[in-house]
Amino acid sequence: MEINQETRYKYTFSGHESFQCRQLWLKKGYDFIAAGKSFRSEDAVVTLGVGKNMVSSIKFWLKAFNLIDVNDKLTEFAFVIFDDETGFDPYLEDEATLWLLHYQLIKNRFASTYSLIFNELRREKIEFTNDHFVSFIKRKSETESSLSFNANTINADFEVFRKMYYAENSNTQTEEGYSGLLTDLGLLKSYEKEIPVGSFKNVRKDIFYIENNERKSIPPEIFLYTIIDNSKYDLIVNFNSIEQDYDSSGSIFALNHVGLKNKIDESVDMFDFITFSDHAGIKELQFKYKPSSIEILRRYYEK
Numbered sequence: 001m002e003i004n005q006e007t008r009y010k011y012t013f014s015g016h017e018s019f020q021c022r023q024l025w026l027k028k029g030y031d032f033i034a035a036g037k038s039f040r041s042e043d044a045v046v047t048l049g050v051g052k053n054m055v056s057s058i059k060f061w062l063k064a065f066n067l068i069d070v071n072d073k074l075t076e077f078a079f080v081i082f083d084d085e086t087g088f089d090p091y092l093e094d095e096a097t098l099w100l101l102h103y104q105l106i107k108n109r110f111a112s113t114y115s116l117i118f119n120e121l122r123r124e125k126i127e128f129t130n131d132h133f134v135s136f137i138k139r140k141s142e143t144e145s146s147l148s149f150n151a152n153t154i155n156a157d158f159e160v161f162r163k164m165y166y167a168e169n170s171n172t173q174t175e176e177g178y179s180g181l182l183t184d185l186g187l188l189k190s191y192e193k194e195i196p197v198g199s200f201k202n203v204r205k206d207i208f209y210i211e212n213n214e215r216k217s218i219p220p221e222i223f224l225y226t227i228i229d230n231s232k233y234d235l236i237v238n239f240n241s242i243e244q245d246y247d248s249s250g251s252i253f254a255l256n257h258v259g260l261k262n263k264i265d266e267s268v269d270m271f272d273f274i275t276f277s278d279h280a281g282i283k284e285l286q287f288k289y290k291p292s293s294i295e296i297l298r299r300y301y302e303k
Contacts (some may be wrong), residue, residue, distance in 0.1 A: 020180035022161035088301035214259030220266035221300035239283035
């Protein structure tokens with residue numbers, strides 16, 4: 001089971017200006033860049049119709065979701081989803097696209113909190129609080145020189161993560177109360193619990209968890225896309241790798257054993273270029289050949 005990152009990368013816990021990504025921001029940002037605009041231009045605030053800090057936040061989330069590269073150029077994935085003429089789902093009307101964006105957010109690793117929580121923290125802590133995450137990052141910083149630790153920054157980043165995924169039970173319509181882009185996926189759940197903070201005092205804390213389950217709302221094409229898109233996989237992929245590896249479909253989608261097997265069975269029934277083998281306890285997904293990951297998405301969106 002691979003749980004350690006094989007290549008070190010730059011950790012990022014800020015840049016979003018404490019704003020979670022909103023429903024229309026990615027399309028707004030895509031159109032802005034597609035029109036030849038620059039986030040550094042003086043009219044960016046007026047053109048995007050948001051405040052200066054939100055301009056920075058939109059740019060951050062475009063990078064986090066793999067829609068622009070380090071040079072602020074649109075990626076192939078951005079065109080595939082958001083182009084008005086050829087994009088598969090420019091206005092995010094299909095929940096499958098949210099699963100795709102969730103996958104990109106974790107796999108891309110630009111916003112470090114998301115990858116670390118889905119790949120590492122929840123293996124260590126089935127249930128966790130913001131304090132657990134801060135402590136987790138502090139421990140990593142003591143052994144990894146590339147990680148600069150600041151408790152306030154980590155706390156703020158965890159709060160943005162919470163807003164991105166957790167559906168609030170509130171009718172508040174203020175700007176601060178707007179739902180994050182991925183709340184509809186139902187990945188992050190919570191409950192309140194009293195936690196002792198001294199000999200004579202308890203405080204109520206939000207306890208968060210990401211439960212592995214079958215994820216029936218994920219189409220088999222989207223599941224298969226994440227396997228073909230994973231550069232670590234060859235024509236034969238071990239079931240345990242898909243279930244447990246860093247950035248695997250099982251880790252990113254929080255799939256349980258039954259859910260993963262069902263996704264594989266659905267994919268095998270749908271496509272004739274893959275088979276599943278379970279021989280002498282060795283379970284493998286086998287490809288006769290690998291089509292492009294974009295072709296798999298086209299198969300889903302054009303049916």
